[in-house]
């Protein structure tokens with residue numbers, strides 16, 4: 001099998017939030033199958049800069065599937081068709097020589113395009129700021145065994161905490177719902193003793209903020225779970241609904 005690929009790219013170019021934007025065709029020769037998808041975009045940008053053209057703007061930071069900043073639509077799928085894989089972890093060996101790859105930004109009213117493939121995901125930050133935290137007094141770190149947590153509970157909390165806030169769940173959903181993201185954040189803290197004092201206030205405030213951010217309602221199709229690079233389960237949405245019901249009954 002050849003270790004390099006010749007590719008045709010159709011990349012979304014949009015100067016700013018007011019620009020209409022359009023897909024622009026590019027060709028790339030000799031892309032290593034060992035390169036990541038972002039490294040392939042780096043190669044494209046080097047070529048564009050050498051030609052005196054504007055490079056493609058895209059978000060990235062860790063390039064290790066941790067920071068959640070790199071998501072793009074690849075051939076119509078959030079983070080591409082590879083399951084449980086963020087864009088930065090997607091390798092070019094999953095493509096074939098001669099392939100045409102369409103690269104677009106995540107599309108959602110709550111994630112306006114900033115430029116090219118970059119979107120503004122601060123709606124997620126505002127949801128976290130509304131309640132996705134625990135309030136603690138400053139001081140020395142508490143003794144770790146003061147609050148024992150059972151193994152199954154700790155694992156459930158950890159599974160939810162794996163959400164990296166990338167927004168693929170929103171981009172994959174026909175209604176651009178943020179329920180999987182909010183469900184993961186609420187479930188994570190609802191499992192842990194540290195999350196109990198603010199449990200009901202948290203879910204109420206986060207859901208209210210989510211509703212005010214132009215996200216749609218859940219479609220119940222599971223497109224979010226299928227697109228999630230951290231394989232966050234739909235059970236987090238079920239837990240979110242239970243938490244919200246309990247909070248409304250306790251008010």
Ligand code: SF4
Pocket residue numbers: 162163164165166167168169170180181184224227228229230231232
């Ligand atoms: S739930 Fe998954 S897809 Fe959604 S923001 Fe978290 S990691 Fe990304």
Ligand code: FES
Pocket residue numbers: 059060061062063064065066067068069070071086087088089164
């Ligand atoms: S660049 Fe950080 S998750 Fe992809």
